[in-house]
Amino acid sequence: GDTIFGRILRGEIPCEAVYSDGLCLAFRDVAPQAPVHVLVIPRQPIARLADAGDEDQALLGHLMLVAAKVARQEGLEDFRLVVNSGAAAGQTVFHLHVHVLGGRPLAWPPG
Ligand code: AMP
Numbered sequence: 001g002d003t004i005f006g007r008i009l010r011g012e013i014p015c016e017a018v019y020s021d022g023l024c025l026a027f028r029d030v031a032p033q034a035p036v037h038v039l040v041i042p043r044q045p046i047a048r049l050a051d052a053g054d055e056d057q058a059l060l061g062h063l064m065l066v067a068a069k070v071a072r073q074e075g076l077e078d079f080r081l082v083v084n085s086g087a088a089a090g091q092t093v094f095h096l097h098v099h100v101l102g103g104r105p106l107a108w109p110p111g
Pocket of ligand 1: 004013015028029030031032039083084090091092093094
């Protein structure tokens with residue numbers, strides 16, 4: 001089904017984009033959990049990481065590389081990537097996304 005990220009990709013609702021290419025879009029999280037909090041999403045709507053298949057290997061690798069590129073672009077040396085897959089893991093928007101978090105010390109384990 002459609003999600004708020006689908007609407008962002010179609011330009012129906014605004015976002016603060018920080019990176020864009022033919023495969024993905026990166027934009028600032030509307031409720032940032034760290035000084036830098038960016039979401040990297042594929043243009044292709046995969047609901048959850050658990051739904052990705054072997055055919056998505058290159059796309060998933062691309063999302064990781066873009067996440068690292070965005071972190072560098074944001075001036076981060078150290079950063080964390082998070083992918084919540086499924087509601088019990090904290091996923092609220094069912095369009096795959098990689099959280100890029102940084103700009104403060106990040107505790108482990110996460111909540
Ligand atoms: P998750 O809980 O992993 O599904 O993450 C969804 C993220 O999307 C949350 O961090 C939200 O703050 C963020 N979010 C929801 N709506 C928007 C929006 N319109 N623009 C930017 N970020 C959003």
